[in-house]
Amino acid sequence: MKNVEHIGIAVRDLEAAEKLFGTLFNTQPYKREAVASEFVETSFFQINQTKIELLEATNSDSAIAKFIEKKGEGFHHIAFEVEDILSEMERLKSEGFILLNDKPKKGADNKLVCFLHPKGTNGMLIELCQEIKKPHL
Numbered sequence: 382m383k384n385v386e387h388i389g390i391a392v393r394d395l396e397a398a399e400k401l402f403g404t405l406f407n408t409q410p411y412k413r414e415a416v417a418s419e420f421v422e423t424s425f426f427q428i429n430q431t432k433i434e435l436l437e438a439t440n441s442d443s444a445i446a447k448f449i450e451k452k453g454e455g456f457h458h459i460a461f462e463v464e465d466i467l468s469e470m471e472r473l474k475s476e477g478f479i480l481l482n483d484k485p486k487k488g489a490d491n492k493l494v495c496f497l498h499p500k501g502t503n504g505m506l507i508e509l510c511q512e513i514k515k516p517h518l
């Protein structure tokens with residue numbers, strides 16, 4: 382595990398949240414990206430070394446929609462950068478953590494991701510992220 386890659390915040394209205402956090406951080410989001418497989422639209426802020434990912438659900442099957450319905454808006458997950466997601470998934474599985482996906486899946490911001498169930502991590506949803514490296518030409 383390396384550094385914290387981003388902190389995920391579940392929001393109802395991405396545009397309104399972008400305005401609010403934009404004022405709070407005094408900067409604009411550097412990226413907006415829809416991730417169809419997760420039924421989310423994301424917006425990323427960078428404050429020095431810290432990245433904040435705002436997430437709005439795009440339909441009612443989204444983990445974000447279910448989360449907001451149960452708990453309301455707010456802190457949703459913490460993502461850690463890893464060098465080699467497959468070996469980290471293997472290690473954590475062998476240590477008894479509950480992986481929510483068997484294979485890494487494509488996340489936002491050019492990352493492969495895997496989630497750990499909050500039931501096995503003191504109630505925290507944890508995301509592992511590995512940067513997708515561009516092949517050398």
Ligand SMILES: CC[C@@H](C(=O)O)C(=O)SCCNC(=O)CCNC(=O)[C@H](O)C(C)(C)COP(=O)(O)OP(=O)(O)OC[C@H]1O[C@@H](n2cnc3c(N)ncnc32)[C@H](O)[C@@H]1OP(=O)(O)O
Binds near residue numbers: 389436448498508
């Ligand atoms: C954009 C891509 C990516 C990126 O690149 O950064 C993302 O960040 S995508 C983010 C959205 N996607 C996900 O969260 C995928 C992983 N999550 C899941 O698979 C599910 O949300 C879940 C964690 C398995 C829960 O789903 P489910 O069991 O269907 O929902 P329940 O509402 O029944 O919840 C069960 C249980 O878990 C608690 N819970 C749910 N979400 C969280 C959370 N974010 N943090 C802490 N706890 C959470 C929920 O409260 C329930 O607890 P109990 O009520 O005590 O049973």
Ligand SMILES: [Co+2]
Binds near residue numbers: 387434460508
């Ligand atoms: Co995330």
